[in-house]
Amino acid sequence: MSSACSDNTSRKYFHRRSERRVEDARNKARSELSKCGWSPHQYASSNYIERLKNIKVDNISRINAAELTIEEFKEKYEIPGVPVILTGVMKDWQANEKWAVDRLYKKYRNQKFKCGEDDDGYSVKLKMKYYIDYMTSTMDDSPLYIFDSGFGDRKKTDSILKDYEVPEFFKDDLFRYSSEKRRPPYRWFVMGPERSGTSIHVDPLGTSAWNALVSGEKRWCLIHPSAPRTYVKPRKDEVGKHPDEAVTWFRTVYPRVFHDKLYPSIFATQKAGDVMFVPSGWWHVVINTDVTVAITQNFCSLVNLPEVWRQTIKGRPQFAKHWLRCLKKERPEVVDMISRIDTREDWNQVAEEMSSDSSSSSSSESDSDSDDSGAETESNTQRKRPHTSNGDGNKNNSDMNVEPCPSKLRRSPQN
Structure with a gap:
């Protein structure tokens, strides 16, 4: 039996259609894995994540947001470009309750969220109920990851916007003065199981970013902007079957960065309730060490405006x-x-x-903007298929007689 087939034998899906929907999404998002399968390294059945979690180095500053003014934040962190974790920012967010996996399942089970891109740049999407079914059972080395920038533009999912608030330190986003339809993608609803994540990158157009973790745990590594690409990227001889995945980066580059300290690097564990600030230009990579739900946004401020303008007018x-x-x-x-x-x-x-x-x-x-060039995250390279909008008129009725969330019924996956 091929490894591609053996990927499916360990799954116990709750929904009858989950297997077909998930396989279709996987084949589109990572067509290069059609022969070797999604688990060539068997990370799920090893202690890979546990070993990563046992590395206790954490050298990032953690600051109670209530003890920090906006001006102090700018002077101590934003202007000098110092990453920091802010605590206490999210304590009043409705997301803390509404984004529990079972509640997301109940409210958005039939709504599609982006979890990848195909070889032609089209979005690959799954309904929330199929994704949760997959997320709670997957043995994939680097699982599909919901990273959806369009949730606020769809009538059936735009209520997510009401569940969180942009922290006061990041509200003066100069991009907000542009048309919402014209501005580059800037906010993402993010959800995924352990081993999923985003590989090493610098945020687009010179923007800075904040990432608010509602549940779960993430492991971060941030590397100073002065580090060259050759230092932060895996070598060709060590990428294996997942060259651009966070799981590969932490297996290959992380040990080198951790020990040689050639460039200033920050290692951090982000826990539920933490808001990570990523200054403009910093390399960063993130892997989920648990099932996580988060919201993240990129922004242009008066501080990073010089770099943002230079990159925007060019790209x-x-x-x-x-x-x-x-x-x-x-x-x-x-x-x-x-x-x-x-x-x-x-x-x-x-x-x-x-x-x-x-x-x-x-x-x-x-x-x-067809003449615009330059690397963008997410949908600058994707071509969106037209979709029909539908209202929320029956949303209360749609939550009645709902089937139970598969995460509550899941048996432990067999290794």
């Missing part, structure tokens, strides 16, 4: 023009800052083009 020029027009109306002092940041000789001409009057900007608003 997303059409969006940059739109953004500048919006800033001129709402935050003209920021436009003055940008004029000092952008030292190109043709700035006056560029500024004139970007701040054109409403008659010309109205047509520009509908321009596509």
